[in-house]
Amino acid sequence: MDIVGRILGNDDLRQWEMNVDSIFLHSDFVSKSPYSDDLALIKLSHPVPNSTTVQPITLPSTTSSKFPSLGQLCVTKGWGCTELG
Numbered sequence: 452m453d454i455v456g457r458i459l460g461n462d463d464l465r466q467w468e469m470n471v472d473s474i475f476l477h478s479d480f481v482s483k484s485p486y487s488d489d490l491a492l493i494k495l496s497h498p499v500p501n502s503t504t505v506q507p508i509t510l511p512s513t514t515s516s517k518f519p520s521l522g523q524l525c526v527t528k529g530w531g532c533t534e535l536g
Contacts, residue, residue, distance in 0.1 A: 470496035 472495060477488040499505060511517040519525050 469499065472496045 471493055473493075475492040475494070477490040479488040480490070481487065501507070
């Protein structure tokens with residue numbers, strides 16, 4: 452599987468392909484329920500190079516007050532398609 456990324460929002464569409472080493476689906480994910488536990492981690496074969504438009508994000512440490520407690524309800528946002536096309 453390959454991932455193709457694009458930077459949108461300007462006339463200069465840059466894209467790249469990355470090889471995927473492995474995909475880790477959420478253990479409770481059921482494909483017939485598309486939004487419940489719809490989460491996966493994708494391990495790439497090689498690191499993504501940093502640039503002016505591609506940068507890593509910093510996650511809070513587990514000791515931070517911003518890190519959710521075990522069992523705490525969390526809300527996440529993302530992007531993707533809910534149907535083909």
